[in-house]
Amino acid sequence: MALKRVSTLALAAFALLGACLVAPQPVRAEDFPKTVYIAAGERAGERSLRVGKGRSVVLEVAEPVADVLISNPEIADGVVRSRNRVILLGRQFGQSNVVLFAATGQEIASFSVRVEPDTSDLNAILRRMLPGADIRAESINGNLVLTGTAPSTGDAQRAMDLANRFARQASDGSSGAAGAAQDDNQSVLNLITVAGKDQIQLKVTVAEVERSIIKQLGVSLSGAISAGNFTPAFNSPAQFPVNSGSLVQSATGLGFLAGGTNLNAQIRALQRDGVIRTLAEPTLTAISGENASFLAGGEFPIPVSQDNDTIGVEFKSFGVGLDFTPVVLNEGNISLRIKTEVSELSDEGSVNIGSLVIPAIKVRRAESTVELPSGGTLVMAGLLRESYKQSISGVPGLMQLPVLGALFKSRDFLRQQTELVVFVTPYVVQPVAASQVARPDQNLAPANDAETVFLNRLNKVYAAPGLRGTYHGQVGFIYE
DSSP, rough: HHHHHHHHHHHHHHHEEEEHHSSSSOTTTTTTSEEEEEEEOOOOOEEEEETTTEEEEEEEEEEOOOOOESSSSTTTTEEEEEETTTEEEEEEEEEEEEEETTTOEEEEEEEEEEOOOOOOOHHHHHHHHOTTTTTEEEETEEEEEEEESSHHHHHHHHHHHHHHHHHHHHHHHHHHHHHHSSSSGSSSOOOOOOOSSSSEEEEEEEEEEEEEEEEEEEEEEEEEOOOOBBBOOOEEOOSSSSSOOOOOOOOEEEEEEEEEEEEEEEEEEEEEEEEEEEEEEOOOEEEETEEEEEEEEEEEEEEEEEGGGGGEEEEEEEEEEEEEEEEEOOOSSEEEEEEEEEEEEEEEEEETTEEEEEEEEEEEEEEEEEEETOOOOEEEEEEEEEEEEEEEEEETTTGGGGGGGGGGGEEEEEEEEEEEEEEEEEEEEEEOGGGGOOOOTOOOOBOOOHHHHHHOOOOOOOOOTTSSSOSSSSSOOOOE
């Protein structure tokens, strides 16, 4: 009895195994199967079958196949290797129908074949390279579609880069140089959902130090010398062509008068040293992958030609500008593309149109793409500008005299040195509730008339218990 029971179980197991070998396996529409089984007696209707371009699918049929009908041989091709095996080949992107017939002319099976790029290799690469992401690549009408979720924007960007490379290789293989000339983004559609979008706060400090030195020294001579019936007159003013603006010089005069002779001498001298520091500290916040910009300055109008012989006005921006695009990476680093610009109006290079003066713009611009950790600082320096001008003008011949020539010439000197430094610090931040944020004027209360008149107070002063002494120093707002 025991031997008989074992043999019965063995026969059942072999029968089940044979049914699995010949039973049709369900195939999802997005999969690219390698082998499809058609059981004996199966008369299933038209089924969808996806074949990779340049790939093959083996059809294992339990019944003998006598004929194969392919509606579009340019899309797919079929080869009958034996009575029970048919091989389908994907040749070009498109759709075709494949029908298998028996020797009696009866239809065995029919397939609606779609030839698409086989994304099996791409999906395997995505799973290996991005184990923490659930991203899947599908092909629709020769285009790649990325779906699923990614833990960060960096993973989504890496998946997009891999898909672009895969699409470019497929395009090169299909259309040669014409496919390589196409834009990769035209064949890849990104539908990846980022699980959590990080926000980046960018703190920028733009510091400019300018030093200028102006020196002017000149002698103005004028007068008349009486010599009998002749009275020759002369006038040699001091000229300063380098610094043509209205500058206030120190002047010392000396006059001589004797009869008809009148001589006037005036010494004009100036020395100016200046140091200017221009500082801007913009703080911007943007979502990872999005763009943010900032401008602290103004706009000036310039005339432009329009239709019907009319003149319109167009405004141009100038000042301290900032533009950046951050992307948060997996390692906690921030890929940052930043562009900063400092511009100012200048008379150098201006254009005069009649009575209209169009100023020129001095621009210093820097653009870079770097990778920084949260809280790290990037210093963009080296934006130096130095100008040196000197002019000597006077009376020809007399200004060449060894000692007395200083009375007949003027010297104008200008030297400017400017350096611009930009400090960039990105932070990964999280939004906070409005109740946790205090406004700068939250505790500000204006003083009453008595306190203003008698105590010279503009706002109320709060006294805390136990606080003694007086605080001396700079008081401002602290932002963290």
